[in-house]
Amino acid sequence: MNLYDVYPLFDITIDHGTDCKVYDTNGNEYLDLYGGHAVISIGHSHPKYLKALAEQASKLVFYSNSVINPVQQQLARRLGEVSGYVDYSLFLVNSGAEANENAIKLASFHTGRPRVIAFNKAFHGRTSAAVEATDNPKIKAPVNCSGHVTFVPMNDIEAVRREIGRGDVAAVIIEGIQGVGGIIIPDDKFMIELRRLTQDTGTVLILDEIQSGYGRTGRFFAHQHVGIRPDIITVAKGIANGYPMGGVLISPMFKPVYGQLGTTFGGNHLGCAAALAVLDVIDEQGLVSNAETVGNYLIEHLKGLAGVKEVRGRGLMIAIEMEYPVKDLRSRLIHQSHVFTGAAGTNVIRLLPPLTLTRALADDFLLRFTQAIS
Numbered sequence: 259m260n261l262y263d264v265y266p267l268f269d270i271t272i273d274h275g276t277d278c279k280v281y282d283t284n285g286n287e288y289l290d291l292y293g294g295h296a297v298i299s300i301g302h303s304h305p306k307y308l309k310a311l312a313e314q315a316s317k318l319v320f321y322s323n324s325v326i327n328p329v330q331q332q333l334a335r336r337l338g339e340v341s342g343y344v345d346y347s348l349f350l351v352n353s354g355a356e357a358n359e360n361a362i363k364l365a366s367f368h369t370g371r372p373r374v375i376a377f378n379k380a381f382h383g384r385t386s387a388a389v390e391a392t393d394n395p396k397i398k399a400p401v402n403c404s405g406h407v408t409f410v411p412m413n414d415i416e417a418v419r420r421e422i423g424r425g426d427v428a429a430v431i432i433e434g435i436q437g438v439g440g441i442i443i444p445d446d447k448f449m450i451e452l453r454r455l456t457q458d459t460g461t462v463l464i465l466d467e468i469q470s471g472y473g474r475t476g477r478f479f480a481h482q483h484v485g486i487r488p489d490i491i492t493v494a495k496g497i498a499n500g501y502p503m504g505g506v507l508i509s510p511m512f513k514p515v516y517g518q519l520g521t522t523f524g525g526n527h528l529g530c531a532a533a534l535a536v537l538d539v540i541d542e543q544g545l546v547s548n549a550e551t552v553g554n555y556l557i558e559h560l561k562g563l564a565g566v567k568e569v570r571g572r573g574l575m576i577a578i579e580m581e582y583p584v585k586d587l588r589s590r591l592i593h594q595s596h597v598f599t600g601a602a603g604t605n606v607i608r609l610l611p612p613l614t615l616t617r618a619l620a621d622d623f624l625l626r627f628t629q630a631i632s
């Protein structure tokens with residue numbers, strides 16, 4: 259059997275990784291400024307993480323959600339403390355799309371309304387409600403187009419007000435910082451007005467922190483730069499450092515109903531042990547403030563380089579918008595400079611490194627990047 263051919267691949271086989279470096283099968287070392295798409299939060303093969311996985315695996319990998327799972331309870335308690343959301347509840351799933359799918363469903367159950375507002379350039383995943391709220395017609399099949407999502411321009415509070423005024427909007431879903439859309443930071447004033455408007459109209463505000471959360475931007479969640487509290491927060495990517503996991507943080511205004519939400523694998527013992535180790539490492543190594551310091555350093559030093567049109571971002575979630583398409587540059591960065599980066603659209607290089615990136619490694623990247631653009 260062949261693999262279903264849906265990914266354009268770089269001709270590289272990654273064999274192993276340590277912290278911010280990965281190594282191919284020929285022994286070449288690469289600097290990982292991509293984190294496997296914002297997934298590697300505490301660095302590849304962190305010893306504490308490997309130990310937690312091995313210990314849990316030797317005891318119990320999985321049992322179903324029909325019995326008490328103390329590792330799940332521990333994770334919920336720890337996430338509440340580290341994130342500042344101790345009064346919220348946690349529902350665990352297996353991916354980002356699944357987290358958004360459940361968030362949208364919960365909002366619709368709660369309000370009894372069918373419609374969702376999302377923003378131009380949004381990306382929320384590839385399952386049915388999540389992909390319908392994603393602003394990319396190319397990844398929506400006819401079955402995903404139920405007409406329940408309306409897109410409005412980012413930062414246009416009047417457009418949101420108009421749509422909510424129709425009386426059928428269950429939720430507004432917005433990324434803390436748009437990732438796939440090219441690292442677009444919503445205006446602080448808009449976020450504050452959006453919180454007020456959704457609160458006044460009984461509309462659920464869902465913050466998709468799947469890419470921007472877990473310390474990446476220099477706060478635990480990107481929306482904490484603004485000081486608002488959403489009704490639902492979705493997380494995935496870095497939460498278990500590569501073990502597939504997603505989560506929905508749910509405000510106390512929601513009342514759980516047996517049978518309304520459910521999953522076979524979500525919140526399994528091994529995943530929870532991985533996620534607990536991630537929170538411990540984030541806390542013990544001060545990775546949220548490291549993301550802020552090293553990220554700001556990178557942003558400052560990238561500005562003004564040859565061919566760089568704009569540098570956007572917060573912490574270690576950075577867009578380098580070039581004056582030209584970046585396909586060849588990314589290829590040079592990988593094959594000649596041995597640096598992994600991400601992209602967004604045609605002209606944007608995206609940096610989403612592990613939160614353990616040091617200033618010395620940032621300098622190393624700046625040197626390799628400067629050589630690649632000259």
Ligand SMILES: Cc1ncc(COP(=O)(O)O)c(C=O)c1O
Pocket residue numbers: 353354355356358381382383384433437438466467468469470494495
């Ligand atoms: C903001 C955001 N939401 C949702 C998703 C979907 O996550 P997953 O691929 O785990 O389903 C992504 C993935 O890139 C994302 O960046």
